[in-house]
Amino acid sequence: MSQDSTDAAPRPGAARKSIGAKRNPASADAIRKAAAEILEKDGYARFSIEAVARRAHAGKPTIYRWWPSKAALLVDIYHRQKQGMPDPDTGRLADDLAIFLEGLLRLWRETPSGAIFRSIIAEAQSDETAAEALRAYLDERIAHSSQMIRRAQARGEIASGIDPASAMDLVISLAWCRLLTGRLDMETAAVKAAVSLFVESWRA
Amino acid sequence: MSQDSTDAAPRPGAARKSIGAKRNPASADAIRKAAAEILEKDGYARFSIEAVARRAHAGKPTIYRWWPSKAALLVDIYHRQKQGMPDPDTGRLADDLAIFLEGLLRLWRETPSGAIFRSIIAEAQSDETAAEALRAYLDERIAHSSQMIRRAQARGEIASGIDPASAMDLVISLAWCRLLTGRLDMETAAVKAAVSLFVESWRA
Amino acid sequence: MSQDSTDAAPRPGAARKSIGAKRNPASADAIRKAAAEILEKDGYARFSIEAVARRAHAGKPTIYRWWPSKAALLVDIYHRQKQGMPDPDTGRLADDLAIFLEGLLRLWRETPSGAIFRSIIAEAQSDETAAEALRAYLDERIAHSSQMIRRAQARGEIASGIDPASAMDLVISLAWCRLLTGRLDMETAAVKAAVSLFVESWRA
Amino acid sequence: MSQDSTDAAPRPGAARKSIGAKRNPASADAIRKAAAEILEKDGYARFSIEAVARRAHAGKPTIYRWWPSKAALLVDIYHRQKQGMPDPDTGRLADDLAIFLEGLLRLWRETPSGAIFRSIIAEAQSDETAAEALRAYLDERIAHSSQMIRRAQARGEIASGIDPASAMDLVISLAWCRLLTGRLDMETAAVKAAVSLFVESWRA
DNA sequence: ACCTAAGCGAGACGGTACGTCTCGTCTTGCG
């Protein structure tokens, strides 16, 4: 829509109006939708509150009322998009991690969530609230994903002395770095190699 | 200087003038200095070509003449600040990597270069030229640092089948992720643990 | 104010804000006032949209929103300043014209409107929109002022074959040329002489 | 040449060099030529010392060395172009003035000198040196052209009480105003009418 | 025959202003 004089999405019918003295969920949805579409289409560079308001046929204050910053909106969108991530439990850590890692890379590569997450990271470098949100999010993801490692430890597959969070950190760091440098197209073989590299070293 | 109506640095004497039809290194230095100071003091959020020009007592066109973009200026400053990085060759890969990694984290933690590099990564997420520069820089650093691994392979310390660049990628990814999430305060023990984790898995 | 580091006018109280989704007349007034003051104080050479914005404590886009060009702003100011111009109807054409011409020259000489009009003419030489505005303005003024001549024709004071607009053109040209060459100090006698020169030749 | 990446004129051969410790007339000519071409092609709006230097393959200081200001360059060019103006002496003042006026309007209409003179007038509104030069030029032209009127007075064609300079002023003002408002296409009949209007009123 | 002095093209310098963009805040008027 960059070449369009108006970047507004086509109105799906009559103009949306206030529904009285309470939050209008249709507006919130329209804003989230518009934000996601802009990120997908034009990337983070063209993402601005102004552009979102334009596309969503929403007033800027409406956005600021509900999301205090650009980062908050980004995090909100990311959370809602990141469904369907595999949570494998094959009984073999190397397979679990390979499935997890390949799924994450594919998700970032094939859905807008990659662009969105890149944007969040970028935003976090100059916006402290975004940085805080990102740190919290990362902690939560590591805590969750390190279950795979804990299960492997319970099975006696790897040494019990390994710190699951630190170990998972390594795997996730790899994914992040790939995302941030635009090298998400890691072949399955390379993923497997990297993963087994980790797993081998963790053996008892 | 944000509280000052003029963000200009104090003039160190007479005004700097042109030195003829060739580049004035004093101007370039003043610009780089001003840019670094702004990043250090006010952070990336306040970093703008306009602010740099003001602080350096330089014209904006002078900056654009020599650095085509904000990213180019950032990369330039980063390059110059990142001198004195250790390039260890102890004869033992785990030690080499630990020294390298700890040195990198300390540099980022204790000098402005950490903030600068974060800014570059952030910029790269919305500016394609910055992304390109970052990719090229990363390639160069990996190529250089992976010498440590190649030397270990030559010594027979680790398997010759390991791809040095991919291996180094893992180490650098770890550092990046720490930088971007504000967790640079990795203890020496943790560094050693992470590094030996890698090295163990690479053994023949 | 040229010697001041900030050319801003003193703020008359609290900062001026938006008054909602409609034009704020206080802003428009402040802009016109600042523009007039700059022209009066520093002349057309120092007149710039940037300077006006600075002095009026207004954003540049606010100016561009309402006045598409420097010329439009100049014309607007000129219009508002040029009130109280005599529109004589003494029953004797020579007297009418003398009063009109002397009034015009005095207005230009003694109020800022002379400097402003000079600026408009200058601007019109390199800006087509200004040229258009000037042409339209001149047409309107000639149409209006030539009423004096039409009245004289109706009275039978001068030949009916005279084209009122062309005749008025001569009188106004004289004033313009005086303005542009800084020779506004025409004595009453000289004005009368020039005018009667015209009127004599138009007699039946 | 506005669409050309370089607005430079094609070099007529080898590069022009210094001819030692004296002014190089070839440079001066190239500068004047380039200036005239820019005015003719792109108008006063695109006329800048920078553009002239570019087109003339000359250094900016070379221009500033010989012409202290934009206005000085403009006046120089105008002087050289304004050759071949008729200086009629038919024995009948109305014819003399008609020939003079029509010639002046045609010259301005059909040669670049019109655009150049408009530029000088515009420049004079914000540049005092240009204003001075313009005033001096106007005086000289009036002094010269009013010879026509003096001759008519000597012949007894018009009253001897008329001030030749003031009278000529009227004629020239008419031309100026036409130039500045882009109404140079005055028909011969209209010129004759305006002129005889003057002459009639000057009769004894 | 050398040397100096000036002119030359080129282009970098610190600046100012341009016209556009987005920021986050504010207010209106409708529902």
Place this chain on the structure above:
DNA sequence: CGCAAGACGAGACGTACCGTCTCGCTTAGGT
């Protein structure tokens, strides 16, 4: 009170010229 709309002050963007300065050269003219 929420909403769409949009004006507001602010200020960065990247570009065009300004007028000044210095470079490295070329050549003429004085010694």
